Amino acid sequence: MSDELAEQFRASHQVLVAARDRLQAAVDAGTATNDQRTRLDTVKELLTPVKTTAVDADGNVTEVERPRQFLKVDPEGQGRAVEVLGDLQQAQHVAVLVPGTGNSLDTARGLADRGDLVRAEAGPGTAVVVWLDYDCPQNVLEAARLEAAIEGGPRLAEFLGELDDLKADDADVTVVAHSYGTDVAAQALLAGARPDRVVMTGSPGLAKDIDEAADFMHPETRLYTERAPGDYVSYTEWHGTDPATFPDAVRMATSDPSGNDAAPVQWHDEYYRLNSEALRNIGRVVRGDLTSITTTKTSRAEETKLVLGTSWGDPLNRVVRLASAGVAALTKPSRASASAAQIAANRANGADRISRSEGRRR
Template structure:
């Protein structure tokens, strides 16, 4: 009876949160964008290997078998496919996406761009294949191809904090929630995003990039929690997290070091850390019982201030990114 009562209380708290009185606000429902890249039908019609039947390692092997001239021909003829193939050479993807996006991302290294829905984009700062260390930042709600600035600020701040020694990926490669409504309180978008994030990490390995440190903000930490058991990473860092859909770090099933940060002014702290009937995301990763390494974020401000220059959290993030944090 006592356990049943606790469950009812948790459910009531979660419902309250979703309703908006404990931090969740309204948001419109989103449909995740998944599947093969735009233009795949014509790619297949030209007799080229089916992207949905190749792993990133197989994609890398296929492009490795082609002469550079043939690679460039494929990028010119099928930019929306080549530009989104995890495992294809990064420089070739940058060229394909420059063609596909026109002036939309002038001067940027665009590793992926999908115009469907609200749009998805993956930007790279630094040399992805030559850098000794690679970091990937996974965002939360409201980030899409038309609203990348909050994410790119984090990416550039992290790269600058490492003195430019770490390649940093701004990974807006999944359909994020809009606002913090029901989508943000449930795991559907995160499940779709986890598959895309896992494949992206496989693509990094396929092109010889360093195993990444993955920084997961807000709802992005739900994505990372669901991807963790399949995703190869040196470190898994969550910040401003509503939970990772697991009770503790050990249950994530990852060999990565797991870190967590939450500043005292972050509104996420008002969200009940429970998971009932699909609502909520479970234990607070900064709670002692979760078992993550706690990052000092006392001087960060609000839900979006963890990468602010001069903060203790950014200094620790930089140390993690460079492989020197203990």
């Protein structure tokens, strides 16, 4: 481990220790609020190594104790954290998880568990970074607006740039974003981020004028999406067109195409379910096993068909679109502004390198 990385881990550990001692003193003095007591439990948990399973190079599943490694942590307010699972400097594949609505420092353990599932599915040589460095919306009303994404996206783009100096030079990077996290990821891409691949699950749409990956992504970054049957968040398309319908995205299956699915995925929060096709496909993208991905083209109507052939997915979409038409929109990137942002990003990040690679392809 490099001195720089070790120092970041040590500094974050010290922040947590100081927070634990301060909160414990308030509890001992009888002055702690309920929120402070909850945060104390959270901080203590973040200081405790996690017992989990790992797959070795021979395919054997073993139980291991994983230390908590934070590149950054802020225990104040809603709280923020950037946690590393695995050996970031030795990994050949790095996944960056971007969570959505309802998350805070108090849900960091659950997010880390999700990261462990992705890491195990992707296999040996994978590290996962759980990126919780923005103020997640805490309810539906907050999630209906893009303010948090607009604020958090550039920060994610900056982190992805810093990640290049922390990981192995030849390691690839996949951003795995869920729900409102897909909006944050989209803003990061508009700000010039260039991961190798992006996975978006359960997205409410990215912006009113983004209808394809080419509207907001660098041409060398590939988009993979998942929409599970019954995912009401995706059906609303509250922020824009569902990325699962983009013509230049790969829409991955969330259920085993053979029909022998031991862990069927439905609704909004099951994409990372153990032994599911949804999680298997995410793992395939992270490790670059792209030819093994299974795909689907089911429609909202097919996914939500009820008795007598009726469907609730399309009516929900129409109702939400009517409702959102009456909501004052924030400044959202149009196709023109997205293109302009991409051109600027290309210039800032070395368009000459792109030209050389395109020349080789020609």
